Amino acid sequence: MNERTPGRTSPLSLLFYFVAGSVAGASVALLMAPQSGRATREMVRRRLRDTAGSTRQLKDRLIDRGRSIRDEATHRVDNAVSALAGNGGADLG
Numbered sequence: 001m002n003e004r005t006p007g008r009t010s011p012l013s014l015l016f017y018f019v020a021g022s023v024a025g026a027s028v029a030l031l032m033a034p035q036s037g038r039a040t041r042e043m044v045r046r047r048l049r050d051t052a053g054s055t056r057q058l059k060d061r062l063i064d065r066g067r068s069i070r071d072e073a074t075h076r077v078d079n080a081v082s083a084l085a086g087n088g089g090a091d092l093g
Contacts, residue, residue, distance in 0.1 A: 019051075
């Protein structure tokens with residue numbers, strides 16, 4: 001059974017919520033837009049570009065964080081293996 005830690009949201013869920021909120025916001029903006037069609041289309045293009053940029057930044061941060069976690073885990077496993085092998089001087093923290 002896979003138990004999740006209460007109070008934690010997965011990065012994929014956060015990305016989904018971010019995209020869903022962006023789409024909902026854009027839809028409301030279109031419905032409530034007091035500008036002309038041309039101005040509204042330009043506003044939507046600008047917001048889509050901003051959202052795409054934010055999504056790329058989020059993806060890059062998630063990838064960097066994943067690499068950092070992987071590197072830390074590798075370091076800890078290597079230290080534990082060294083300690084168990086009796087190589088001495090290994091720092092388990």
